[in-house]
Amino acid sequence: MLKTDRIVVVEGKYDAIKLANILDATVICTDGFGIFRDKEKQKLLRRLAAEHGLLVLTDGDSAGFLIRNFLKSGIPEEQMLQVYIPDVYGKEKRKDHPSKEGKLGVEGIPDAVLVEALERAGISETGEEELRGRQITALDFYEDGLSGRPGCTKRREELLAALDLPSRMTGKQLLNIINRVISYDEYKTLVTTLWRTP
Numbered sequence: 121m122l123k124t125d126r127i128v129v130v131e132g133k134y135d136a137i138k139l140a141n142i143l144d145a146t147v148i149c150t151d152g153f154g155i156f157r158d159k160e161k162q163k164l165l166r167r168l169a170a171e172h173g174l175l176v177l178t179d180g181d182s183a184g185f186l187i188r189n190f191l192k193s194g195i196p197e198e199q200m201l202q203v204y205i206p207d208v209y210g211k212e213k214r215k216d217h218p219s220k221e222g223k224l225g226v227e228g229i230p231d232a233v234l235v236e237a238l239e240r241a242g243i244s245e246t247g248e249e250e251l252r253g254r255q256i257t258a259l260d261f262y263e264d265g266l267s268g269r270p271g272c273t274k275r276r277e278e279l280l281a282a283l284d285l286p287s288r289m290t291g292k293q294l295l296n297i298i299n300r301v302i303s304y305d306e307y308k309t310l311v312t313t314l315w316r317t318p
């Protein structure tokens with residue numbers, strides 16, 4: 121079982137139930153969009169972020185990203201670890217129909233995929249977060265055509281697909297998570313492989 125001292129933030133109770141089998145942590149639910157009007161919970165999350173740090177694990181659909189962005193607007197970025205699940209299409213067992221976008225949420229993702237996403241973010245069985253050597257920077261992204269250049273959006277989409285990350289991630293979100301997903305050397309190898317010029 122993985123472990124973290126960070127406070128884990130998920131959208132709903134079924135997400136929390138899912139994580140109970142694979143992650144030893146304190147989990148708080150946003151109650152979906154309920155977090156937008158729940159001032160007490162917002163205050164609690166700000167306090168917990170300052171004291172322990174947050175691990176944010178929302179669904180990969182537009183609603184999940186809206187909740188993520190709302191949290192980012194009120195909590196310093198350095199107090200949050202963003203964990204992203206890949207886009208997996210299907211329907212949760214307890215639901216009659218797939219979601220609007222057809223993507224599985226945290227509750228529907230297979231355990232092995234969730235474990236991999238958490239491990240890629242640096243979560244381990246010891247509870248210590250692991251960072252990997254030299255960090256990938258905004259300058260690396262610029263030099264490799266992933267930001268600030270023509271075609272950068274398409275390149276980011278290709279990189280996201282190669283890393284099995286959700287397609288909705290912006291360049292800034294990708295930069296924030298990529299150092300927890302792969303090492304600098306792995307990144308350079310992947311970039312060279314994806315956009316090798318003949």
